[in-house]
Amino acid sequence: MQPGSAVTPKIVAAYRPILFRVSATNTNGGPLPPVVYCDVYINDLYYKSLSATQYASITDVASEWLFDISDICQEALDMDVPLNGGSALITAQKPILKTFCRFRASGYNASNFVQVEGVAPQQSTGTMPPVAGTGLQSETFMVLNAVLQHEDNQDLVTHLSHFRRSANYKPDAYPGTHRPAPYFIGKGQSDYFPVLYLGDKVLSKLCLSYRLKGQANFIETCFNIPQVCNSVVSNVTLTLLPGNLIQVTFESTPPATIFEYAIDGGSWQLAPGTTFFITYNDLLQYLITESGQPVLTDDTGEIIIPEDVDLYDVPHTIEVRPRCSNGVYGTSDSAVITIDSAAVCNPPELFEFVDINYGTNKINFNITLPAPHANFQLAWSFDYGGYLSGEPIQDHVFGANPFAWDIPPGYPPGGGSFRVKIRTKCGDDSFSGWSPELIIPYNPPLAEIIIEVDSIVNTGTGTYRVIIHTTATSMDPITVEGYFVAEHSSGSTVSFNYTVVVPAGMTTGTAELPNAAPGGAVVYGGQINNAFPDPTSDSKNLVY
Amino acid sequence: MLPFYESPLFLLPAGPKNLVGIFPLIDWNNVEEYFITLKDEDDLPIATSGLHAMGCYGEDTYRVHFLNKAAGCFDAINFNRVPITHESTSSTFQRPLPASFQKTDTGVERHNIKSNETLDALSQSYPEEAMDWLCELADSPVAFLEWAGTQGQADSFIPLVIKDTRIIKRKTENRFVYDFRLQFQMSNSNLTIRR
Numbered sequence: 222m223q224p225g226s227a228v229t230p231k232i233v234a235a236y237r238p239i240l241f242r243v244s245a246t247n248t249n250g251g252p253l254p255p256v257v258y259c260d261v262y263i264n265d266l267y268y269k270s271l272s273a274t275q276y277a278s279i280t281d282v283a284s285e286w287l288f289d290i291s292d293i294c295q296e297a298l299d300m301d302v303p304l305n306g307g308s309a310l311i312t313a314q315k316p317i318l319k320t321f322c323r324f325r326a327s328g329y330n331a332s333n334f335v336q337v338e339g340v341a342p343q344q345s346t347g348t349m350p351p352v353a354g355t356g357l358q359s360e361t362f363m364v365l366n367a368v369l370q371h372e373d374n375q376d377l378v379t380h381l382s383h384f385r386r387s388a389n390y391k392p393d394a395y396p397g398t399h400r401p402a403p404y405f406i407g408k409g410q411s412d413y414f415p416v417l418y419l420g421d422k423v424l425s426k427l428c429l430s431y432r433l434k435g436q437a438n439f440i441e442t443c444f445n446i447p448q449v450c451n452s453v454v455s456n457v458t459l460t461l462l463p464g465n466l467i468q469v470t471f472e473s474t475p476p477a478t479i480f481e482y483a484i485d486g487g488s489w490q491l492a493p494g495t496t497f498f499i500t501y502n503d504l505l506q507y508l509i510t511e512s513g514q515p516v517l518t519d520d521t522g523e524i525i526i527p528e529d530v531d532l533y534d535v536p537h538t539i540e541v542r543p544r545c546s547n548g549v550y551g552t553s554d555s556a557v558i559t560i561d562s563a564a565v566c567n568p569p570e571l572f573e574f575v576d577i578n579y580g581t582n583k584i585n586f587n588i589t590l591p592a593p594h595a596n597f598q599l600a601w602s603f604d605y606g607g608y609l610s611g612e613p614i615q616d617h618v619f620g621a622n623p624f625a626w627d628i629p630p631g632y633p634p635g636g637g638s639f640r641v642k643i644r645t646k647c648g649d650d651s652f653s654g655w656s657p658e659l660i661i662p663y664n665p666p667l668a669e670i671i672i673e674v675d676s677i678v679n680t681g682t683g684t685y686r687v688i689i690h691t692t693a694t695s696m697d698p699i700t701v702e703g704y705f706v707a708e709h710s711s712g713s714t715v716s717f718n719y720t721v722v723v724p725a726g727m728t729t730g731t732a733e734l735p736n737a738a739p740g741g742a743v744v745y746g747g748q749i750n751n752a753f754p755d756p757t758s759d760s761k762n763l764v765y
Numbered sequence: 766m767l768p769f770y771e772s773p774l775f776l777l778p779a780g781p782k783n784l785v786g787i788f789p790l791i792d793w794n795n796v797e798e799y800f801i802t803l804k805d806e807d808d809l810p811i812a813t814s815g816l817h818a819m820g821c822y823g824e825d826t827y828r829v830h831f832l833n834k835a836a837g838c839f840d841a842i843n844f845n846r847v848p849i850t851h852e853s854t855s856s857t858f859q860r861p862l863p864a865s866f867q868k869t870d871t872g873v874e875r876h877n878i879k880s881n882e883t884l885d886a887l888s889q890s891y892p893e894e895a896m897d898w899l900c901e902l903a904d905s906p907v908a909f910l911e912w913a914g915t916q917g918q919a920d921s922f923i924p925l926v927i928k929d930t931r932i933i934k935r936k937t938e939n940r941f942v943y944d945f946r947l948q949f950q951m952s953n954s955n956l957t958i959r960r
Contacts, residue, residue: 232773235837300832303776303839305911305920308786311776316837363773366837381835386815389802394812397774397836401895402815405843407822408793411911411920412780414801414814415838419773422805427777429788431799443804444787 223359231362232419234369234377235298239291241322241359244283248328248338252283255335258325259288260342260354263297263318265491267342267351294318298366306411310427310446312479312548313415316366323356331574332660339518340502350498353506355518365417381417393419423448424548452477452543452551459539459558465501465567467558469539477543477551484539487511492541499539501567505532523570533560566647567591572656575623577663584639584661585623591653595619596646599626600655603663605637616646628663638662774836777803779814793819820890827886829949830922831905833898841911842902842945844886853880853957874960881954884925888945896934899945903930908949924952 222242224233233239247254259271271293276284299315323342330336342354367377374380381395386402397415406412418424428443453474460468469482473495480492484499484507499507506516508530517525526532537560542553571589578585590597596618603610617624626641639661645653778784779801781793798818803811822828822843830841855875862870891899902908909922928948936943 298837300837300839300907301776302909302922305922306780306782306786308778308783310778312772313774313776313838314772317772317774365774368834384835387800387813389810389813391805391809391811394803396812396814397838398833398840399835399898399901400815400833400840401891401898403798403818404815405820405890406780406817406841407820407826407828407843408781408796410780410822410826410828410841410843411782412778412817412841413776413783413839414779415833415836416775416777416803416812417773417836418775418803418811420811422807422811424775424803424811425806426804426808427787428802428804429784429791429799430802431791431796433795434797436797439799441802442788442791 224362231360232377232417233362233364234367235291235294235364236368237291237375238289239294239364241288241290241324242277243286243288243324243357245286245324245326246283248326248336250328252279252281254284254326254328256327256337257286258327258337258341258356259290260323260325260356261290261293262321262323262353263294264493265319266493267344267353268297269293269344270342288322290320290322294320294364295366298364300366303413310424311413314479318364319361320364321361322359323354324359325354325356340523350493350500352500353503355502355506355516355524378417378419391418391420391422395419448549450477450543450545450549450551451475452545454480454541454543454552454554457539457541457554457556459556461558461560462498465504465560467499467504467539468496469499469541470496471541471554473543473551477545479544480541481544482539482541484508485511485537486540489542504537505530508532535559566594566645566651566653568653569597569643569645569656572643572659574659574661577661578625581625582628583625584628584641585625586641586659587622588619588624588643589622590619590645594645594647597643598646598652599641599643601629601639601641603637603639604660609640774838775803776838777801777812777814779817781819827884828911829886829902829925829947830909830911831902831927832907834901834904839909840898840901842888842899843890844884844888844947847887848885850883850885851880852883853878855879876959878957879954880957881950883928884949886947886949889942891943891945893935893940893943896932896943896945900932900934903927903932903947910949925949926952 222240224231224239224241241259243257243259245254245257246252253276256272256274259273261268261270271288271290273286273288277287278285297318301311301313301315303311325337325339325341327335327337339355343349343352345351365377369375369377369380374383378395381397382390384396384399386396395417397417424446425448426443426445428441430439430441432439451474455472457469457471460470462468469492471480473480480495481489482492482497483489484504487507488511490507502524505524505526509516509524509527512527512530514527514530519525536557538555538557540553540555543551545551569588569590571587573587575585575587577583588597596616598614599617600612600614602612613629617626628639640658641661642655642658644655647653778787781796784801785791785793796819798816800814800816802813805811820843822845825846827844827847828841829844830839832838833840855878857873857875859873860871862872888899905927908925908927910925912921912923914920926949928950930947932945933943
C-alpha cells in the first residue's frame with residue numbers, strides 16, 4: 222500500500238497520515254525481521270528514516286509493517302513569501318515536496334547481532350551532503366502543505382476540485398486556495414492566485430478579463446509568458462574527492478534559481494545548489510538505472526555492478542542546465558570526468574571472520590580487495606577485562622582466501638576479544654577508509670590437567686619430592702604453571718609456586734617441597750587462567 | 766512520471782499591483798471586477814481565478830496575508846479603519862538621592878520597558894459562506910501585513926502575530942452581515958532605549 226490518489230503524479234496532503242504498508246521477511250529466512258527501516262527521500266535527497274520493530278500483521282510467510290511519514294514531510298515543508306507587487310509567475314518550491322521511500326529489512330549475523338540489509342543512507346551534516354542508500358523503492362509522489370479536515374474528501378485533488386470558482390479548469394488543474402468569489406481587493410494591493418497544475422502543457426499566457434464600471438461585458442487582454450530563459454550555466458567543474466565523491470560546481474546568470482543535471486545524457490535530476498556532490502553509490506545507481514537494470518546488492522549491501530555498466534576508466538559527461546520559473550530551460554554547460562580505477566582507493570569489498578586455529582595460533586579471514594589492489598593494512602587491538610591494548614597497524618599482502626593472520630605473541634593473557642579492521646593500501650600514502658571492525662572472541666580451550674600424585678618421598682631432611690602426572694590436551698608444546706599448596710597435618714599451610722614444564726610427549730614432572738614438616742600433604746595443581754577452574758588435586762601421606 | 770515542471774504549484778500574479786506591470790494600460794480606477802486565466806500553448810484555459818471585486822480601500826486599509834490550508838500558499842483579507850493601540854509595560858526602581866542634589870536628579874525610574882502595537886481589525890465584507898475560509902486566517906501560524914515601504918525602502922511585508930480569538934461562524938439572526946474581528950500584534954516588538 223502506498224500513498225496517493227489515482228492521479229499521476231500522486232499528490233497527498235501533509236496533514237493527514239501518509240501511510241506505507243510493506244511486506245518484509247527476515248533476511249535469514251522466516252517471516253519476521255527484527256527491524257524494518259523506512260528511509261525517506263525528499264526532492265531526491267535522503268532526509269531521515271523511520272524504524273519499526275513491531276509488525277502490523279504476520280503470516281507464516283511474511284510480516285507487514287506500517288509507516289506514517291506525514292510528520293517528516295511536515296518538518297521539511299516551508300512557505301514561499303512572494304514579492305509584494307511582483308509581476309512574475311512564480312513556481313512555488315517550498316510548500317510542495319517530491320518524495321519516495323526506500324525500505325530495508327533485517328536479520329541476524331553469526332554473532333546474533335541485528336544486521337540490516339542493503340546500504341544504510343547517511344544524513345547530511347554541515348559540511349557533507351546526504352548519501353543515498355539502497356532498499357526497495359516506493360513510487361514517487363508529491364506532498365503538499367495542505368490540511369484535510371475530518372469532513373473533507375480525503376482525496377486531496379478531489380477536495381480542491383470543489384473549490385474551482387469557474388468552469389475554466391483543465392481536469393488536472395486545481396486552485397490552491399479555498400478563497401470565495403467574489404474576493405475583495407483594492408487598487409494598489411498585491412495578491413497571488415495559487416494553482417496546482419499536474420499536466421504537461423506549457424504555461425503560455427496570462428489573461429486578464431475585466432469589466433469597467435457601468436459596463437456589462439468583460440474585456441480580455443492577454444500577456445504572453447516569455448518562453449525564454451536567459452540564464453546561462455558556465456564553468457562546470459568536476460573534482461574527484463576521496464571516497465569517490467564527485468564534487469560539481471558551476472556558475473550561472475540570473476534569473477534561474479533551479480538547476481538540473483544529467484549524466485551521460487540520461488535522466489535529469491534536480492541539482493541541490495551551485496555546488497553539489499555525486500557519491501559513488503549515486504553514480505552507480507544512476508548508471509545502472511539508466512541502463513534499464515535493477516539495482517541489486519550483495520550480502521554485504523554493496524551494489525553489484527552489472528557487466529555492461531562501465532564506471533571506471535571511461536569518460537562520464539555531467540551536464541547542468543538552468544530552469545526559469547516559466548519552466549523554460551536556459552543554456553547548459555557540461556564537463557567530463559574519468560574515474561581512474563588505478564587511482565581510486567576503494568575500501569575492501571569483503572572482510573569477514575572465518576575461524577580461529579588455536580593449534581597454529583592464527584585467525585582466518587575472507588578478504589576481497591577492490592581490483593587491482595592486493596596490499597592492505599590491518600589494525601588490531603585486544604579487549605581484556607575492559608582494557609584495550611591499542612591499535613597497532615600491520616602491512617600485509619593479500620594472496621588467497623582464507624587469509625591467516627598470526628595472533629601476536631603473548632596473546633591471549635586470558636580470555637578476551639580481538640578487534641580487527643583492514644583498509645586497502647593503494648600507494649605509499651594512499652589508503653581507503655577502514656572496513657567495519659570485526660570483534661572476535663578469543664577463548665582458547667583450557668588444557669585439561671590431571672594431577673596424580675604417585676608418591677611423596679622423603680629424600681632427606683626437609684626435602685620432599687612430589688612426582689606428579691599431568692595430561693594436557695591439544696597444544697604442543699605447552700607451559701603449565703602449577704600452583705601448589707602444601708598443607709601440614711597441623712593445619713598450617715605453606716604455599717609455593719612452581720613452574721612445571723611439560724615438554725611435548727612427556728606426561729610427568731617433578732616438584733620439590735623444601736622444608737615441609739612431616740605429615741600429610743595435599744598437592745593441588747591447575748593451569749593459571751583468568752577462568753581458573755578448581756584445581757585438580759591428590760594427596761599422599763608423607764613417607765618417612 | 767512527474768510533470769514537465771518540477772513543482773506543479775504556481776503563484777499567478779493576481780492583484781492590481783501585480784498586474785499593472787503586465788497590463789500597464791489598464792485604468793484600475795475604473796475597473797469594477799476582474800478575473801485572471803492561465804492558458805496553454807493552444808490558447809485553452811488551464812485555470813481561472815474567481816471573481817476579484819474592486820473595493821474602496823485606501824490608506825487606512827490594512828491588508829493581511831495569511832497561510833491558507835488548501836496548499837500552504839498565501840491568501841489575503843482587507844480590514845478598514847483599523848484602530849491601533851500602543852501598549853507598553855515596565856518595572857520601576859528607586860535611586861537614592863545624594864545629600865546635595867540637583868533638581869533633575871531622579872528618585873523613581875522605570876526600566877525593562879517593552880512595547881508593541883495591537884491592531885483591532887474588523888472585516889464585514891464576506892458572507893456566512895466564507896466563514897470557513899476566514900477562520901483559516903484565525904488559525905494561520907503566520908500572518909503578514911502588506912506594507913508600503915517608507916523612508917525610501919521597497920514595499921514588503923511586516924510579520925504579525927494573530928492573537929487567540931473567538932469567532933461566531935453562524936448567527937441565528939442578522940445573518941447577512943458578519944463581523945470578522947481579529948487582533949494582531951507586531952511580531953517584532955518595539956525596541957526601547959535606556960538612559
